[in-house]
Amino acid sequence: MDMSGAPGTGERLVVIGGDAAGMSAASQARRLRGPEELEIVAFERGHFTSYSACGIPYWVGGDVPERDLLVARTPEEHRARGIDLRLRTEVTDIDVAGGRVRARDVDSGAESWTSYDRLVIATGARPVxxxxxxxxxxxxxxxxxxxxxxxxxxxxxxxxxxxxxxxxxxxxxxxxxxxxxxxxxxxxxxxxxxxxxxxxxxxxxxxxxxxxxxxxxxxxxxxxxxxxxxxxxxxxxxxxxxxxxxxxxxxxxxxGVRPETSLAAAAGLPLGDHGGLLTDRAMRVRGHENIWAGGDCVEVLDLVSGQQRYMPLGTHANKHGQVIGANAGGGYATFPGVVGTAVSKVCDLEIARTGLREKDARRAGLRFVTVTVESTSRAGYYPGASPMTVKMLAEQRTGRLLGVQIVGREGAGKRVDVAAVALTAGLTVERMTALDLGYAPPFSPVWDPVLVAARKAAGAVEQQR
Amino acid sequence: MDMSGAPGTGERLVVIGGDAAGMSAASQARRLRGPEELEIVAFERGHFTSYSACGIPYWVGGDVPERDLLVARTPEEHRARGIDLRLRTEVTDIDVAGGRVRARDVDSGAESWTSYDRLVIATGARPVxxxxxxxxxxxxxxxxxxxxxxxxxxxxxxxxxxxxxxxxxxxxxxxxxxxxxxxxxxxxxxxxxxxxxxxxxxxxxxxxxxxxxxxxxxxxxxxxxxxxxxxxxxxxxxxxxxxxxxxxxxxxxxxGVRPETSLAAAAGLPLGDHGGLLTDRAMRVRGHENIWAGGDCVEVLDLVSGQQRYMPLGTHANKHGQVIGANAGGGYATFPGVVGTAVSKVCDLEIARTGLREKDARRAGLRFVTVTVESTSRAGYYPGASPMTVKMLAEQRTGRLLGVQIVGREGAGKRVDVAAVALTAGLTVERMTALDLGYAPPFSPVWDPVLVAARKAAGAVEQQR
CATH class of the missing domain: 3.50.50.60 (FAD/NAD(P)-binding domain)
Incomplete structure (x- = not known):
């Protein structure tokens, strides 16, 4: 991380939103700059900071016995690190020209303006x-x-x-x-x-x-x-x-959710087709040198289609926060974009996807082949081997991997990560057939399900030629 | 696969060795060429074909109830596919100049010569x-x-x-x-x-x-x-x-095992420093247009170090067999090399590695940083989250990933696949910090353990600059 270009003494960083993206940004900036160099003020309208919204279903379902386990870092912990965190305080206006935000105490209704040198917008999403x-x-x-x-x-x-x-x-x-x-x-x-x-x-x-x-x-x-x-x-x-x-x-x-960008829109900041803020690779709001945005309120670049996409996920929010904090703290980091990976489960069924679905590929103007294979999580003879279906899309002619979807039981979901890295690297399905993936009977068939799909996809690409 | 250059009518392919590499090659060649175009003769000195040697510990331990479950394809199944399989028949000589092999019936001791147009050597390994x-x-x-x-x-x-x-x-x-x-x-x-x-x-x-x-x-x-x-x-x-x-x-x-290459050595075929046969990317024995070799008797290219390596594993043997069968059957396929992935377990401990260890990197003339992190298999608050240690090596200056080692419990082992693909693609640890890996609390912390290691490694690379 480049430490040159450090903010001058006495500058103030204001963060709007106290969850993953906002507080990761604040924490990372604080790691790079002490309180004497950079004052950090964070506004959060709720009662909590830095919690795992993704964990809520498991708390409701009883797998996670209490709420506080979902809180990665409490307000007190943030304050102990020198972040001036203001809970139950909602930002109601961003005055870009004046470099200030107006905030209202949710309980008392009292309002006041706070000026900023650098601003982070992490207002998250609102449910439909x-x-x-x-x-x-x-x-x-x-x-x-x-x-x-x-x-x-x-x-x-x-x-x-x-x-x-x-x-x-x-x-x-x-x-x-x-x-x-x-x-x-x-x-x-x-x-x-x-x-x-x-x-x-x-x-x-x-x-x-x-x-x-x-x-x-x-x-x-x-x-x-x-x-x-x-x-x-x-x-x-x-x-x-x-x-x-x-x-x-x-x-x-x-x-589902939509980007919470009403504040940003009112301030005239640039929004994309999905209603999210538009940023550059350093997560800087387009056209604004000293404003960054991240988490569920931004759109991201889909590296597979080359198009903007809305993908609200805690894992991206945390990465955005790190990148923003590095840049706002005077260092350098970038968020290159996403390939659209998501994994979830319902009881013992694991569901995973990455890259483009058929309709995404069509929308992006791509022609493709698609294959679906059945395989197992472990060697077929090993106890606990469970069936798994893998669907794979590859571009015609080039054979570039475009997307993978997996539905199966234990051991199915995280297999999508192999495809996520392959998408990031732009591998062809032909190249994927020779990937050196971990094999032992308790972990995989001798041909991993992803390799089985890649072989079939490579054959399909060849046939289209 | 390129179907031009098909073998002429009445050619004979001889395969030495009836396990993974040999019989995969035979099967793949048969898929491409019917019996009227290509006769296939396979010699195997033992009683079995195409079995999972990697499964033997689980059969001995009782997880796999019977031996026959380890046999992927029986001699009868191979024969039904038009492969002239000769069990209990050991090849004792390869006459390269004459294009023939001498084989001995293990039980009767009778010997005879069989001529070949194309030859596959898949003699496997012998235990030390x-x-x-x-x-x-x-x-x-x-x-x-x-x-x-x-x-x-x-x-x-x-x-x-x-x-x-x-x-x-x-x-x-x-x-x-x-x-x-x-x-x-x-x-x-x-x-x-x-x-x-x-x-x-x-x-x-x-x-x-x-x-x-x-x-x-x-x-x-x-x-x-x-x-x-x-x-x-x-x-x-x-x-x-x-x-x-x-x-x-x-x-x-x-x-441990060594390449079983005594036959090949006696025939004057080229062996490497590890005693394995040397092949090109099409798995053709160097300098021999019509002889291929694969499986535990060959050396492979290590894509990370650029050096030859001996890596006897069923997963490679199967891939080699596919590639050989495609080429020997008149098509085209290549095996680009390995990155050195292996995964194993002892009771509930999962052990995985890919790429270079510290001493491998030194031997390859690479300077590197190394980091080790502790993380968990799932979100810390989710039931079953288990600790995991990830060690990562990255090249100085370039930051290129060089290797990953993981020791943990359930969910640790196959995480190495992410690193295996990253090594294949030559990703830097900085780029890896933004990998879009699957996240949900039952599957991963919000920062996957591999990402945590990548972040720390990227920091270490930066500090060395």
Missing amino acids: RPGLPGMDAPGVHGVQTLDDGQALLDTLARARGRRAVVVGAGYIGVEMAEALINRGYEVTVVNRGREPMSTLDPDMGRLVHEAMRGMGITMVNDTEVTGLRTGGDGRVRAVVTRDAEYPADVVVLGI | RPGLPGMDAPGVHGVQTLDDGQALLDTLARARGRRAVVVGAGYIGVEMAEALINRGYEVTVVNRGREPMSTLDPDMGRLVHEAMRGMGITMVNDTEVTGLRTGGDGRVRAVVTRDAEYPADVVVLGI
């Missing part, structure tokens, strides 16, 4: 909430924040029945289905798409659908929620669709 | 057997072949005591230690090296040592076996070293 009747009724929950998780747990503790409806079948939806099953609920998932997990192609989503059905989850696909029915006490009673009603003692919304 | 007193006594076993495994199981069934000594602490040694523990034996491992697993640096081998001790295995390091003591019945009674005697009802040798 369709404006339907009953959407705000008691018993209807998002799972975006720790406060949301606590509210849902309170509802579960009080609920009289054991029927849960999850709206949405993306990764939050399926993880919450697992959590509710673990809590002893009968779970119905209502999903707008053709199959669950729209981050997969439908043929792979179909495997998830079948596995969820096998777990006793009722999957309702191709179905739009039209409203929620409430009872006399105002609490939710059912999820209503055009054709049916699904009784519910609790409803969990997992419909 | 120090010429020490008692080494051939009953109760002393190698575990190289299915016949070896059966003989060991017979000894275990008859053994009166429950004391086992394993000589050698490489991957076969530690896997056999696990197998014998599973069989209820008290296990002592006598090891010439400073620590077990000399494929790791000693600091990482130390972790394996400590874990094995924790499993109740007696590890004796830095110790040369000087002989075996036998009893009045001729059976082994103890393993003798300079300083001590270790009582043994059974002794398992896991000292």
Whole structure:
């Protein structure tokens, strides 16, 4: 990291948002610059800092016994490191020309301006909430924040029945289905798409659908929620669709999130087609020398398609924070972009994807071949070997790997990492067939499932020639 | 695969060796060319074809209930595919100038010559057997072949005591230690090296040592076996070293293997410094247009050091076989080389390595930094998160990844694959810090252990600048 270009004495770095990206940035900047060189002020409108939102389903489901385990670093720990953290304080305005932000104390309503030399925007995402009747009724929950998780747990503790409806079948939806099953609920998932997990192609989503059905989850696909029915006490009673009603003692919304960029938009900062802030490789907001942004409020470069993409994930937020903190602290680091890796599970089913789906590839103007293979997690004769389906897309002519999707049991999910690195490096499927992956019977068949797929894909590329 | 240059009608391909490399080559060639175009004759001196030698420890240990599960393809299956397979037939001479091999029926002793147009040498490896007193006594076993495994199981069934000594602490040694523990034996491992697993640096081998001790295995390091003591019945009674005697009802040798290239050497074919056959990228024996070699009898190119290396592993043998079969069948394929990935386990300890150890890097003339980090397999708060140590080597100045070693529990071993692909692609540790690896709490901390190591290594490279 280049330490030249250090900020002058007495400069102030202001951070908006106290979760992964914001506080990683603050911490990294503090590591590079002591308090005498750089004052750091961080505003967070909630009660918590640096927590794992991705862990909420496991806390709700009971795998994680208490909330505080999800907090990587408390406000007190940040303050002890010399960060002036202001909780329950919401930034309401960014005055770019004046180099200042206006913040309001959430409890007292008092407002004041704070000037900055360098600014970090890490305002995160807001959950999609369709404006339907009953959407705000008691018993209807998002799972975006720790406060949301606590509210849902309170509802579960009080609920009289054991029927849960999850709206949405993306990764939050399926993880919450697992959590509710673990809590002893009968779970119905209502999903707008053709199959669950729209981050997969439908043929792979179909495997998830079948596995969820096998777990006793009722999957309702191709179905739009039209409203929620409430009872006399105002609490939710059912999820209503055009054709049916699904009784519910609790409803969990997992419909997805959008970048929280209303502040940035009002300040005239550049947003992309997905509504996220646009940055350069140093995570600097385009056209603004002293403003950085990262985490769930930015768009990222998809290295496979070359297009901008919205990919809100804690792992990216942490990386962004590191990069921002290095740069805002006077060093140098970059975030090259993503290849679109995601892994999740529902009970013992592991679901992973990286790179482009068929429709992504088409949208990017790429022609491709696609292959699907069945293999096993370990040597077929070794105890615990479980079946796994691997789908692979490769570009026609060049044979470049474009994407991989995996559905299987134990040992399936993290295999996608091999493809993630191959995508990063631009490997062809032909080159992948000779990858020197770890082999021993308890870990893999002699041809790893990813290699089996690569061989078949290389054959398909060849046939297209 | 290029189908031009097909062999003419009535040509004969002769394969020496009926295990992974040889029979993969035969099968792949058969896939490309029917029997009317290419006759395929394969000689195998043993009883079996295409079996998983890597699975023998798990069969001996009882995880795999029967021998036949280790056979991927039987002689009958090969014959049904039009391969003229001659079991219990040992090739005793290769007449390169005459284009023929001499083979002897092991049972009858009858010999005959068979001519070839194309030849595949897949003679495998032979176990190292120090010429020490008692080494051939009953109760002393190698575990190289299915016949070896059966003989060991017979000894275990008859053994009166429950004391086992394993000589050698490489991957076969530690896997056999696990197998014998599973069989209820008290296990002592006598090891010439400073620590077990000399494929790791000693600091990482130390972790394996400590874990094995924790499993109740007696590890004796830095110790040369000087002989075996036998009893009045001729059976082994103890393993003798300079300083001590270790009582043994059974002794398992896991000292390593050497390329079985005596035939090739006698025929004047080119061997490398490690005693293995030298080939080009198409696995063609150097200087010989119509002879290929693969599997445990060849040396391979180490892509990280640029040097030749001996790396006998079933996964390479299978790849070699595919490449040879494609080329010998008139197509085109190459084996680019290895990065030196290996993964193994002893009970619940997972051990993985790829790329160069410190001494390999020094030998290759590379200057490097090394870092070691502790992390966990899953998010720290998620049930089953287990500790993992990752060591990483990166080249000074360039920051290119040179090697990774991992010791941990469930979820540790296959993480090495990320490093294997990164080595293949020549990624720097700085670039690796931004790798888009799969993250969700049940699968990984938000910073995957490999990323944590990469960050630390990138910092160390920077500091050396």
